[in-house]
Amino acid sequence: MIALGLFNYWAVIVLMMVGFYTLIARGNLVKKLIGLNIFQTSVILMYVSFAKVSGGTAPILMDAGDHAGDAAGQVLYSNPLPHVLMLTAIVVGVATLSLGLSLVVRIKEAFGTIEEDEIESPSL
């Protein structure tokens, strides 16, 4: 059960490894970027997962009686901070991806290929 309880983290590890493997093993520059993006996304999942407090609700201001509050009228929230952090990380990820893709376009223009081994071959 513990393994299942940590399902999110297993997903994180799998995604991370898939991304990292693609990043290293693929010669196609676009595939590399996809790998990088999966790798970064796994981290987002990780942050969001550990922000979840079981039974917690979205951190929105509300009346005490409305929802799953305890007796003292306090409301149990999930931790909002990691979500906010990940918003930033998503922005960074998008910026990295777009920069990477635009580089790939220019590499295609300059070298005529986006395969790593063809770019590095001595004939060029």
Added chain:
Amino acid sequence: MSGGMLLLVTALLPVAAAGGVLLLRKSPNVREASTLIFGALTFWHVLGLLHRVQEGERPRLDMLEVVPGVQLAFELEPLGMVFALVASFLWPVTSLYAIGYMRGHHEENQTRFFFFFAIAIAGALGVAFSANLFTLFVFYEFLTFCTVPLVTHHQTEEAKKSGRVYLGILLTTSVGLQLVAIIWTWVLAGTVDFRTGGILAGTASTGVLSAILVLYVYGVGKAAVMPFHRWLPAAMVAPTPVSALLHAVAVVKAGVFTVLKIAVYVFGIDLLATLTTTSWLAWAAGATIILASLVAFKKDNLKARLAYSTISQLSYIVLGALLANELGIIGGGMHIAMHAFGKITLFFAAGAIMVAAHEKKISRMHGLGRTMPITFGAFFVGSLSIIGLPPAGGAWSKWFLAMGTLEAEQYGLLAVLMLSTLLGLYYLLEVPVKAFFFAPPEDAHRSEGIHEAPTPSLIAICITAAATLGLFIWPEVWRELMTMVVGGAG
């Protein structure tokens, strides 16, 4: 003027001379005149300093603190005085010689030559005036770098190769060994000042201090203890005045001066005598003396022979320092002066032969003595001094060194000294003997016009030869200074 300011002015005079050379590059005559005038001025200032040092003053100048606790500072004591006196006297003389040589030889880039020459002298004076190991190291390296353009003066492939060897060996030893030793000293003693009686005593075990001594002796590559001697023959591609002043006087003497200074003021004679490596290193110096003499034997190129002779003679001074007694130090210090005058005479003569007769090989100098009697006469006088025979100055320093070996009961080293005298007798005197008494080689199609070297050069040769003889009669000032060194240290 305060003593400290006088030191600064004296060290800056050659820099001013270099500036003058640069400014006056358009008219060679004025340029050379300015070098001579500045040279004379420098010597005059050094004489003023000599007077003060003899009266017991120790002029000092703190310039600035480079890192906390480590200062760039000058302080003149008798040993530095010996070196400064030699370098500053021989600079104008060599300049005089260089004027004749460089013009007679039609050398190019004379402005650059005289510029770096003057700068190098400033470096040598800086070494002589250093108040601590750091300052000494700064000027030591400064001297290395500003002599590179002189060594590679001709900018040929050979000069390039020699430049590599020169820079490579000098920097490998100084950065790789000497600097480590200096920093180690700083870590152990908390100071790098030169102090009477040394700074290292009692700071670490004998083993560690012995290791540091090895680092120092081999780290001072300019002292050319084998196997770090190759740079000196390599430097002989330079024009002869450079070989004469820098590689018989300023640079190499900066090396042995450093060894002496470290022996006396960093270790102190008493500590030195207790270290295990002292006598090993003394034997290493002894081996260098013999081996370099043997190599000199085989060299037919006159300048190469003189270079190996210099290597051999430098180890006399290293040996003197490592005998770790007062007589050895006195002998070593005096040998700085005696060897300088003798060897510069020999180099002057070699250069004069090159300019006048275009001969570099000893085997082709037969009979030249008849056409160039003054040059070869001077060569004879210089040889006597290097060998250590009266009536030349070298006899005195050798005398003290021999006494030192006796006091240290190192009879083997005494034998080394005597053997090297015999070798020197042959490889040096061979030159004037063949020049005066042998018939010229038959294939030598000597043009009629061979006569003595250009007049300025000839005057310079006569001055140094006369000085070499004079030192035999008046060695007192050197002995007095060196006695002050060990007197204070003992």
Added chain:
Amino acid sequence: MSEHLPALLVVVPLILAPVAALSNRPRAAFAAAFAGCWWALYASLALLTRVRSEGVISYALGGWAPPYGIELRLDLVNAFVAVTVATIGAVVIPYAWTSVKKEITEDRIPLFYTAFLLMLSGLLGITVTGDVFNVFVFLEISSLSAYSMIALGQDRRALTATFQYLIMGSVGATFIVIGIGFMYVMTGTLNMADLAERLPAVMDNRTIPVAFTFLTVGITLKLALFPLHLWLPNAYTYAPSAVTAFMASTATKVSVYLLLRFFFTIFGFAFAFGQMRLNMVLMPLSLVAILAMSLVAIYEINVKRLLAFSSVAQIGYMVLGISFGSVLGVTAGLLHIFNHALMKGALFMAMGCVMYRVGSVQLSKMAGLGKKMPWTMAAFVGGGLSLIGVPLTVGFISKWYLVQAALEQGNWLVAGLVMIGSLMALVYIWKVVEVAYFQEADSDVEIREAPLSLLIPTWVLVIASFWFGIDASTTAQVATDAAELLLRGGS
């Protein structure tokens, strides 16, 4: 205004960046970049002065008090690094004006200045912030702008170099985020000072060593410690000259600062060096970096690439100093951050001058330049002397402290290896000197001395590298104080 100085230091260049982009005219964009750089220099110097006299400055961004809000926190360590970054920026930017006109097409010049400003503010942001997630954000700002600037290089290989850097840099940054995430899980805070207080309580949990490992790998990737340096040589080689000069002197240095901050202030000396035995990793790697990369540099025939490999070696010196874990060692590391910035900046700028006139920095193209471009090559020799570590140059000061740190621990072997590294620097510098001064130039090519607008900034750095080598008492004092601060555990 002066109480907002820590924020303004970062914000002013950040705001000027879009101004430069929107102006879309080279001259206006340059003016914005120039103003931003010199503002940063003024602000960082003012802050350093204040830190020296008053101690730590803490600035709550937006008025939200730490540890909940983002704190900008300046102590001697990062004030020193900020001054280094800002100095190089201020010197490089006037140089860039002439250099960039030659190397970048005109329509991209405003964007170049935009990226330059973004990179500057990113680097300054990393140094001044007291919040670990903020570090990541600023790191990405500086990295992304660096990628785009490198891609502006003339050679098409600049593109592949950038791509490689982008991939490796992003992986490094992601590793850092993972590490930060683990720390946050265990402590619930992102504030550095707060982290330092809360971490000891949870040190026994296995999560912390894992976080530590991720951070170590991520940061060493960013600072290009051997063997994670692979992105650096190509990036430095093909980037425009001004970019190389700026990056080589700042980007990796800021990462070294991060290393110090994370290991000493946040995790603490006892954990990093006692429990994790960081020195067992860093010391061998930095020694390999010094020796192997110097060796590669010796055989390199593209001078910019040669200097890039030399940079990897020099980073080895900085990390080596840190790996001693002593006041002297960290002092050496910090000093070398500043000193190496000066000398490598000067060297790359001299190469930029060569690029400007000759159009190439291949060794074979530099024959006879000693005569044709005397001031440029003299600057190269000056910077080279410093790299070798000749006395009275900044390089010597670094070595003085580094060897002292080694000998203090009785580690004479390392001391010897450091010296061998210096001698290898002599070999590769001398190689260039020989070609420039001893080989005859092609007589049919007319080459003139570089324009003054390039030479003056270059010489400013050369002179500075002598100045701070002759009078190092101030820099050494600041570095020693900063090192003591770090080893005491930070705040």
